[in-house]
Amino acid sequence: MIDFQGIIEDIHEDLKNDINRGLVASYIPELFNIDTQNFGIHVKHINGNSYAVGDWSIPFSIQSISKALSLSLVLPIYKDAIWERMDVEPSGNPFNHLSLLELENSIPRNPFINAGAIVIADMMVSHFKNPKQVFLDYVRELSNDQTINFNYNVAKSERLTGFGNYAAANLLKAYNNLENDVDEVLDFYFHQCAIEMTCEQLSNAFFMLANHGKCLQQKERLTQSQAKRINAIMLTCGFYDEAGEFAFEVGLPGKSGVGGGIIALLPNHFTITTWSPGLNEKGNSLIGMKALELFTTKTNLSIF
Amino acid sequence: MIDFQGIIEDIHEDLKNDINRGLVASYIPELFNIDTQNFGIHVKHINGNSYAVGDWSIPFSIQSISKALSLSLVLPIYKDAIWERMDVEPSGNPFNHLSLLELENSIPRNPFINAGAIVIADMMVSHFKNPKQVFLDYVRELSNDQTINFNYNVAKSERLTGFGNYAAANLLKAYNNLENDVDEVLDFYFHQCAIEMTCEQLSNAFFMLANHGKCLQQKERLTQSQAKRINAIMLTCGFYDEAGEFAFEVGLPGKSGVGGGIIALLPNHFTITTWSPGLNEKGNSLIGMKALELFTTKTNLSIF
Amino acid sequence: MIDFQGIIEDIHEDLKNDINRGLVASYIPELFNIDTQNFGIHVKHINGNSYAVGDWSIPFSIQSISKALSLSLVLPIYKDAIWERMDVEPSGNPFNHLSLLELENSIPRNPFINAGAIVIADMMVSHFKNPKQVFLDYVRELSNDQTINFNYNVAKSERLTGFGNYAAANLLKAYNNLENDVDEVLDFYFHQCAIEMTCEQLSNAFFMLANHGKCLQQKERLTQSQAKRINAIMLTCGFYDEAGEFAFEVGLPGKSGVGGGIIALLPNHFTITTWSPGLNEKGNSLIGMKALELFTTKTNLSIF
Amino acid sequence: MIDFQGIIEDIHEDLKNDINRGLVASYIPELFNIDTQNFGIHVKHINGNSYAVGDWSIPFSIQSISKALSLSLVLPIYKDAIWERMDVEPSGNPFNHLSLLELENSIPRNPFINAGAIVIADMMVSHFKNPKQVFLDYVRELSNDQTINFNYNVAKSERLTGFGNYAAANLLKAYNNLENDVDEVLDFYFHQCAIEMTCEQLSNAFFMLANHGKCLQQKERLTQSQAKRINAIMLTCGFYDEAGEFAFEVGLPGKSGVGGGIIALLPNHFTITTWSPGLNEKGNSLIGMKALELFTTKTNLSIF
The missing domain is CATH 3.40.710.10 (DD-peptidase/beta-lactamase superfamily)
Known part of the structure; x- marks a missing residue:
């Protein structure tokens, strides 16, 4: 049994000192004025369990x-x-x-x-x-x-x-x-x-893509085939021109936004959302990318 | 002494049967509904003489x-x-x-x-x-x-x-x-x-570029250097991605528009305007291009 | 328990009438002269079992x-x-x-x-x-x-x-x-x-990528992380400019060649090789792509 | 009557202190080891007269x-x-x-x-x-x-x-x-x-392009139309991606080479060759470009 809570707490601890290294999106004041100290992780397991650490309950701009x-x-x-x-x-x-x-x-x-x-x-x-x-x-x-x-x-x-x-x-x-x-x-x-959402709300909203199309309330929102296809597009296109890098380093379908959020998921297993506003030069959350890389390494869970 | 009037009449005669071969610009109704039979040529010599044939006195959309x-x-x-x-x-x-x-x-x-x-x-x-x-x-x-x-x-x-x-x-x-x-x-x-202008009005308006910056009324509108520079830009960039072809075939600075007009000029000598609404695939007047090619061939007047 | 043998036999039966619809690579005579009637499928399961149908034992040019x-x-x-x-x-x-x-x-x-x-x-x-x-x-x-x-x-x-x-x-x-x-x-x-290889030889050679880096003889050829990374690259880049389409339709890491072969795999589960020389306009085997799409649909096995 | 000799001597005097500012082509040792102090100008008038200053008689690599x-x-x-x-x-x-x-x-x-x-x-x-x-x-x-x-x-x-x-x-x-x-x-x-040529040899070789196709010995090498067309191509394409700039600043058909040479000409009037090995960032002779700009400004001779 994987200790998800322990793992995300370790990751949070490991990375929180690097929080200030990215650059916040500056093209509109509402994004520019975000406190870069925010850092949250939330995991929703397919079995219904939730795991969370840090600023997982603060709403942020979901953007892309x-x-x-x-x-x-x-x-x-x-x-x-x-x-x-x-x-x-x-x-x-x-x-x-x-x-x-x-x-x-x-x-x-x-x-x-x-x-x-x-x-x-x-x-x-x-x-x-x-x-x-x-x-x-x-x-x-x-x-x-x-x-x-x-x-x-x-x-x-x-x-x-x-x-x-x-x-x-x-x-x-x-x-x-x-x-x-x-x-x-x-x-x-x-x-x-x-739209503004918290890490938890995003993990829940994307639950259907890890659950063959059925949402949190087990209502069929997408056919299994449609869920699979959106996952495929997230893997190949979800991270601007860093999609290959994300597949390479993390190995999960996902989608990022310039508000600093990243949602990723492993079909049949979990959804995970990270939030840290500092971005790398490609426009993806610097700490979020690292957190997800650590997560798949520590849990040994990825699609590859 | 070059017989400009005779030359442009010959050109008009030679080409008038080909008038219907181009395609009129179709993106707005005002251009699309132009009568493709229109074909005019007007030459304004630096010495003040004018030569004209065909529909040189009908206003058309000057566009580019x-x-x-x-x-x-x-x-x-x-x-x-x-x-x-x-x-x-x-x-x-x-x-x-x-x-x-x-x-x-x-x-x-x-x-x-x-x-x-x-x-x-x-x-x-x-x-x-x-x-x-x-x-x-x-x-x-x-x-x-x-x-x-x-x-x-x-x-x-x-x-x-x-x-x-x-x-x-x-x-x-x-x-x-x-x-x-x-x-x-x-x-x-x-x-x-x-703006709508006739061939004659265009030949007159561009007179300053053939006359070292001084307009029809001999008022200095541009310095000699500025006139020279606009001519250089017209030669290298005046015909969309057919500029090289125009320099190659005609050898005069000029500017075309999707309304079917072309203005060209030889510094110290003349301005010439042609109008025929049928366009070639590059968006330049098909008959206008041919008329100007014939004109420089027959008069042996070009910058090269 | 999935009936792999039955499934690939059904696929082979379904598609064999469409074999002639693609175009064989024509830039060298050795590829151009291949008999387009060839069509083989070979599956190597992680548990050691093999399943095969058609021309799985004929060597072909593996190319890319x-x-x-x-x-x-x-x-x-x-x-x-x-x-x-x-x-x-x-x-x-x-x-x-x-x-x-x-x-x-x-x-x-x-x-x-x-x-x-x-x-x-x-x-x-x-x-x-x-x-x-x-x-x-x-x-x-x-x-x-x-x-x-x-x-x-x-x-x-x-x-x-x-x-x-x-x-x-x-x-x-x-x-x-x-x-x-x-x-x-x-x-x-x-x-x-x-190099020329059969479907079986290719399924065996790529076994290590479905087996966390350990080859058929269970010798570690790659670390788990290296195997994962090659799989990620195969998914995002393995099919020329049809990689997104393959991820979308099939949902497996894979690699194709203009000789008509395609190798694909699901980590922890199997490798599968198809061979049919007729290519689609993107240079991937037309029937091979369809066979793999049917395979993941019928088995319900894909990374997404 | 224009004092060509006086003009090119003035230009040579004006620019010789700037000679060291460009960078010599460095991709092959033969070009890299050229003495950047070389600076020559040679004019061949259509009437047969020659004017020259500086290192006009030293051969250099003509390149492009x-x-x-x-x-x-x-x-x-x-x-x-x-x-x-x-x-x-x-x-x-x-x-x-x-x-x-x-x-x-x-x-x-x-x-x-x-x-x-x-x-x-x-x-x-x-x-x-x-x-x-x-x-x-x-x-x-x-x-x-x-x-x-x-x-x-x-x-x-x-x-x-x-x-x-x-x-x-x-x-x-x-x-x-x-x-x-x-x-x-x-x-x-x-x-x-x-091939290595001097400024003088280049001015002579390009004489035919200023002379309606007839070379120095008055033998017809090109038809008048062919000469005109090469001139048109030189004007629009002769200076890499600085052709527009050259037409704009100088206003003559010409061709440059990374050996530091530039040949330019005015039909019916003259050919002019400059040589100075220091190049600007576009690969054209820095001093040569300036010398030609000064030359057309001082003589008031350009095609525009």
Whole structure:
């Protein structure tokens, strides 16, 4: 029997002195002003047990982690029609690059680069009258926690500074890969990214991906095949242009965000969420990456 | 003594049967509905003589030709500070590509790719309270014709469909190479491109570039050095990714627009404007290119 | 208990009528003249059991599958020093493209694009007096079969037509990422790719990667961590620019070759080799890809 | 009447103190060991007069300047068939980049990037039994000087270190845009670049391009149209990715080489050659560029 609690406490102890070494995202004040001392880990085992250490109960901006959640919401609705508008290949490029998008006629490489996530957001806007509320309700249900909410200041700041996303959305529109108005789609997208969740809430929300599609309440949210596919995309594309490195060092499907959060999981076993706001040069949490590497080494649990 | 009138009449006769072979720009209805039968040539000699044939007195949408005019307005104001925000190298890429722009940190390759022209437009918006009126007055003075005006429907259609330009402007903004609001800059830019002029008006407006900077009224608009530099940029960058071909086949500095117009000039000798709406696959007037090639061959006048 | 033998027989039956739909590699006569009717599957279970159907005992050219074997030979020798000369990120580009290589100063994206495999070959040449014999002995030992050999005609044909590889090797040399002579390194590389093996021999040779580093004879060839890392690279980079698709559809680490072979594996469970020479447009065996997709669907065994 | 002798003496005086500021090409010892103090200018007027100052009579390695000479030799033979194997557009990229070449299916952008010049060399090898002797004889005739010769040590050093050129040639071969053996073509190419000439000899050799195709001895080497076309290519592509800058600052067709030489010309007026081994970061002679800029400013002679 693996002592999960002991292991994450050891990791927390080992790494907490390195917390200040990364750089916090600086493009909006709400992220820049986060206390870099925050460091939390939360594990949700498939058998229902929870293990946690540090600042696992403080909400933070989930940012790009939301892309995996919006994909999981849209996939059962649009099914394979999604893949007519984007691909599932790693991008091999930093996350904000438009170059490949243009060269490839506005077919985003995968649903986790910004352009791909914007197309997913476009599907949300096309399919739902009130996509923001639908998405928020979905995340609350998955996490079994009605307190989860948007940080409207973050959404507003993203809107005021998100020129790269406006560029991407307009490029998609220019190539007929965006059905709705650029402003309407991005309004949803910026709110989706601006949800705040704790490590615990994220571990719970992603439980379905470790549990063959069934969420915490054992309700089938995804077919087994859909869960498997999202996991595959998380492994190959979940960490910007550091996806190969993460698969290599950690060996788990996962998704990171510039708010400093990382969610990872081992099918049939557990989900794990780490939060530490300091980022490495690729935009992934520096301490979170190390914590997950230590976790798979110490538990000897990885997909490989 | 060269018989300019005879030469352009011969060229007009030779080519008029090929008029229908190109394709008219189709992205906005105002351009798409142009009668492809239009074909005009107008030559303005440095000695004041004019020669004309065909539809030289019908106004058409000058589109990208306006980029050379806005550069000529901004250059005496901003001088070399312009080149801190863009380069003077050929792009080697189609005119709407954002890739290079992103790879090169939003320093546009030259003032004639859309992104470069948008930066010039940004300078207009920064420097003038009413840039649209200033630009229109400037063009009217150069052409000595107060009837020149914007086609507001064209400007509106460009705004409604110009997603590629919105993408470029937002990308410039993301990299801090745009001082003003994206919408404000593009509003000016779309009007600048939507001016309508005749072949004669264009030949007159560009007279200063063949005349060492002095316009039709012999007023110094540009220093000799500035005129020379704009000519150099027109030669190397004036025809999208067909600039080398134009230099090779025609051998004159020039600028084309998707409205089917081409202005070209030989310093100390003449300006020449052709108009035929059918475009080749690179977006340059098919018949216009041929007419200019014939013109330099028959007159034996080129810079090379 | 899963009926592996029944499952692969069903798959073989289901797919054998589609055998002729792919295209055989045509760049060298030895590959072009392969009988496309060949179709074999071989499974080696971690418990020692074997299951096989069709042409599993006919040797074929392993081609790029050899890249995983050479990496496994070099990794315990050079250890992390390997990653100073190449990366572990997916390339996001077709397998023969030099562009990224040049843009990234000759640091190949991963050990499975040709340029990366050539750097691994360079390490072999630097470290061993007779790298060809060392490599052959290694493969024979892993497979427990001394009959395995090079096809010298294939190696010779590759040398006479491998201009793309010469281009890559010279580019590496130009950027100081090749220690030995281009010709010497490529001579080894072409032989490495020209080894012929059966499905059974490949399933046996890759056994160590499903068995935490211990080969068929239970000798430790790789540390557990090294085996895990090679698996991670196979998952993210093993199928040219179709790696994401393979992870998505199949969900196993694996490696393909233009000879029509594919090896895949599930750690702790099995290795599986398929062979069908007809390729899809990405250069992977068309029927092999489908067979593996059916296999993971029917057995419900994948890493996700 | 312009005082050419006085002007170039002034320029020489003005710039000689800046001679040491550039960096000498360091990839082969023969170029690296050049005395950076060398600085020569030579003007050949269309009327037959010559003007010279400084080290105009010392031979130096012409390097890429030879590309314009080989093009002028091949053009009358292959005529427009040349343009089926390469284009005439500026590359917009540094001179040794293979990326565009690969993306564009091995059609070099123009005859002055290395890949394009290698295709021209391939034509020489296809058409002549002894292309090296033919080329040397051609250059000697143009310059009216039988003392011109290869520097065999330079050719040998280029061969031993020219991995980038081997990469380009192999890539061309891979895409069927090279008829002969890579080694044979590059042997010619390295010798072509290794010719040594003085400023005077270069001014004389390029006389035909300023004289409508007729060489110093008034023999027609090129048709007027062919001369015009080579001039057009020199203007748009003659200075690596600084061609736009050169057109902008100098305004003359020209060609530079990493040996520190630059040849430029004004049709109907003159050829001018400068030599100063220190290079700027783009690989063009730092002092040579400045000297030519001063020359066109002081004489007020440029094509624009």
